[in-house]
Amino acid sequence: MQALFGQLLLGLINGSFYALLSLGLSIIFGLLNVVNFAHGALYMSGAMVAWLLAQYLGIGYWPALLLAPAVVGLVGVVIERTMLRRLYQLDNLYGLLFTFGLTLVIEGLFHEQYGNSGNPYPVPEVLQGGVRLPFMYLPEYRAWVVVVAMIVCFGSWLVIERTKLGSYLRAGTENPRLVQAFGINVPLMFTITYGFGVALAAFAGVMAAPIYQVSPGMGSNLIMVVFAVVVIGGMGSILGSILTGVGLGVIEGLTRYFYPPASSVVIFVIMALVLLVRPAGLFGRQK
Amino acid sequence: MSEALRAGASVGWPVARVRGAFAVMFVAGLVLPFFVYPVFVMNVLCMALFASAFNLLLGYCGLLSFGHAAFLGAAGYLCAHAVKDWGLPPEVGLLLGVLLSAGLGLVIGGLAIRRSGIYFAMITLGLAQVVYFLAVQLPFTGGDDGLQGVPRGKLLGLLSLEGRYAMYYFVYAVFLAGFFAIYRAIHSPFGHVLRSIRENEPRALSLGYDVDRYKLMAFVLSAALAGLAGATKALVFQSETLTDVHWHMSGEVVLMTLLGGMGTVMGPSVGALIVLVLQNYLSGFGSWVTVITGLVFVVGVLAFRRGFVGEAIALAKKFPF
Numbered sequence: 001m002q003a004l005f006g007q008l009l010l011g012l013i014n015g016s017f018y019a020l021l022s023l024g025l026s027i028i029f030g031l032l033n034v035v036n037f038a039h040g041a042l043y044m045s046g047a048m049v050a051w052l053l054a055q056y057l058g059i060g061y062w063p064a065l066l067l068a069p070a071v072v073g074l075v076g077v078v079i080e081r082t083m084l085r086r087l088y089q090l091d092n093l094y095g096l097l098f099t100f101g102l103t104l105v106i107e108g109l110f111h112e113q114y115g116n117s118g119n120p121y122p123v124p125e126v127l128q129g130g131v132r133l134p135f136m137y138l139p140e141y142r143a144w145v146v147v148v149a150m151i152v153c154f155g156s157w158l159v160i161e162r163t164k165l166g167s168y169l170r171a172g173t174e175n176p177r178l179v180q181a182f183g184i185n186v187p188l189m190f191t192i193t194y195g196f197g198v199a200l201a202a203f204a205g206v207m208a209a210p211i212y213q214v215s216p217g218m219g220s221n222l223i224m225v226v227f228a229v230v231v232i233g234g235m236g237s238i239l240g241s242i243l244t245g246v247g248l249g250v251i252e253g254l255t256r257y258f259y260p261p262a263s264s265v266v267i268f269v270i271m272a273l274v275l276l277v278r279p280a281g282l283f284g285r286q287k
Numbered sequence: 288m289s290e291a292l293r294a295g296a297s298v299g300w301p302v303a304r305v306r307g308a309f310a311v312m313f314v315a316g317l318v319l320p321f322f323v324y325p326v327f328v329m330n331v332l333c334m335a336l337f338a339s340a341f342n343l344l345l346g347y348c349g350l351l352s353f354g355h356a357a358f359l360g361a362a363g364y365l366c367a368h369a370v371k372d373w374g375l376p377p378e379v380g381l382l383l384g385v386l387l388s389a390g391l392g393l394v395i396g397g398l399a400i401r402r403s404g405i406y407f408a409m410i411t412l413g414l415a416q417v418v419y420f421l422a423v424q425l426p427f428t429g430g431d432d433g434l435q436g437v438p439r440g441k442l443l444g445l446l447s448l449e450g451r452y453a454m455y456y457f458v459y460a461v462f463l464a465g466f467f468a469i470y471r472a473i474h475s476p477f478g479h480v481l482r483s484i485r486e487n488e489p490r491a492l493s494l495g496y497d498v499d500r501y502k503l504m505a506f507v508l509s510a511a512l513a514g515l516a517g518a519t520k521a522l523v524f525q526s527e528t529l530t531d532v533h534w535h536m537s538g539e540v541v542l543m544t545l546l547g548g549m550g551t552v553m554g555p556s557v558g559a560l561i562v563l564v565l566q567n568y569l570s571g572f573g574s575w576v577t578v579i580t581g582l583v584f585v586v587g588v589l590a591f592r593r594g595f596v597g598e599a600i601a602l603a604k605k606f607p608f
Contacts, residue, residue, distance in 0.1 A: 035405050083589060092405050093351045094588050097545065100538050101584025108577030224534065228413040231406060261424060268417045272398055275410065279401040 005136035007257040015249020016149030020204040021226045022241040024197040029235050030173045031193045034095035040223025041106040042198050045072050046205025051121050051214045061124035068206045069199040076198030080191050110216035118213025145207050153242045228271045234284020316459055325455045331563050332462040333520040338543040338555030339469050340512035346550030348505045349485035353408040353537050354415025355513050358388040360532030362514030363521035367434040368427055377440045381518045388514020389507050396506030422532045433528030461519050465512050481505055545587050548594030557595050
């Protein structure tokens, strides 16, 4: 019983990260039409920057939670301004290839500097305790991660669906030239969107730092799963990517409890099954 | 499809010059092992075949498969296992590898062609990841250690492949056969249908072509040839490890194709040569290899989309001599 709930919680936490990352991917793809392969590497960068801040400057978790996404987001802005924007007119395969190359550069650099081994990152003091529930022990930090991830996800959803900025974004997704004609600075919107999506990935990275080991390879396997989540959910739907992300995390956790060897492939198997029935994904629209 | 893909589409070279170029290459391949370390050349040949098989799909059909390592690796594992543990002769090992990859291609391709463009890439990537996890977990693959000490055996029970030159010419023959198969496929009516799908899928559909079937056929052919490359590679190195199924390998083959020139016959081979020479020279620099590979990728995508061969063809068209 303990183990089952333990795996459920772990699944929920993994699901929160899947949701945060596929949300960022969706937003970037929706507007820029770029599949950001570098998303996993930027998530890793978030965690690494937080670790570096603690290691060399003694900056703790709470400032890092804002600082690391800001730093990585700024890098994203520079990348978009100098390089990525040259690719918008081309087939979107080039965006994928470009960000793939970027991934190799980022991972390689961290790898070269800090090796392959994981580094521990302490849980912030305030959240070090845990709550003993009748059916399991719930560490406070893990509860915090799930709650914050949900707040951020639904907050982004609200901004995109319910505010004026969000409506510009959605309109820009449909027809950037028309939106431009109404006097809205679309290139700036692109930059902000990419920066925000990247910062979101880095934010997830900082949140993940105390749970997983901080290492240069931490993003590369995660991004595969997130891509599968995106295919299953159907890219473009914000709500879809959140629900699919969390749901698949939980399914993965359950698989780890009932039949551990299948846990690493279950999401990909689900992807294959979903494709057989609904090629557009669960929440996607067939174009 | 984009301008870069179209650039290399129809090579307007006179037949005589193309034949001349091929003849030079053919002879170069024959004498190369006497000047360069044969195992390195064999590796280049295997990767060149792999990249050419991949290019059949991307360059001529417009389908970016991001999971081609699955076919390379799966065939390599089966071939290595068959030769080492079942004691089968090398040619049977190759054949088994090719069959497995073709079968995998049928399954993965069948699922992936239900979506196009970027989704196609992500689906192939995801399904290739299943193959990766199988390679990690299945009992006979040796997990992180992989399969080591694979004998090269005797070809047709007669010719021992243990010697480096015997093995080299065997690999060269395999490469030429595979390369010729791809060349024929590209220049056949089948290849023209593929190109029409790449250029304008709705139009191909309205002309009455069963587009999905053609795509699937191209996918299976590409997977089978990638498997041939993988199985041969396993014999060359007498081992098979997880590197061949890892998604980095899927990316590397894209890089080779992009760098050499996608949609050109020779491009992928040239790209494979460049990438492997780079990696060979940089192997002492640790992770900088990854960084530089990534930088080459980024620069290639930003500024060099036609690749070496594509640019050369464009130049030759501009200044006919």
